[in-house]
Amino acid sequence: GAGVSQSPRYKVTKRGQDVALRCDPISGHVSLYWYRQALGQGPEFLTYFNYEAQQDKSGLPNDRFSAERPEGSISTLTIQRTEQRDSAMYRCASSLDGGGYTFGSGTRLTVV
């Protein structure tokens, strides 16, 4: 597509439920990145992929967070047993060659 697409735009979930956030990068982009952004803060790195390989997951807060990109295109960020502190904007970005990123509009996650 023309841009990075994320779905859903908004997700409200009850504490303890699992959520899956989807990112559809720009076609042909090799690298895909996940970030989390709290209100009033800059984006915080979570993990990234080159093609289908997860290159760095050092930013994932704990083992409830995981991500995959099985065919080197669409990626899913999964949060298990959600907690209120997981509430944030989750942003995905893609890059053709590791240079300038294009970010999606994000998924606003609210855990109640």
Next chain:
Amino acid sequence: DAKTTQPPSMDCAEGRAANLPCNHSTISGNEYVYWYRQIHSQGPQYIIHGLKNNETNEMASLIITEDRKSSTLILPHATLRDTAVYYCIVMSKAAGNKLTFGGGTRVLVKP
């Protein structure tokens, strides 16, 4: 990645040039300087990047000092739509192209 230091905020008059400073005194030879901005609740937007030469594109100019320890992003004719948080980031492509966002500079363009 090297750390950057930016002023937390600055005001700019509409139609005037906005000069946004960034210090990155610990930058290493293979690290690039990237600038992004984030307008309100939108995703960050790539502006420009450079290694050691000055760069210009349709959005802005990037001036990097000869010792590479600081840089300045120049918005030549600021408009109200340039009001945003501007992030200066130092990134090593060899280290995985991971962008680490700091606090940025909150720029307010006033009429």
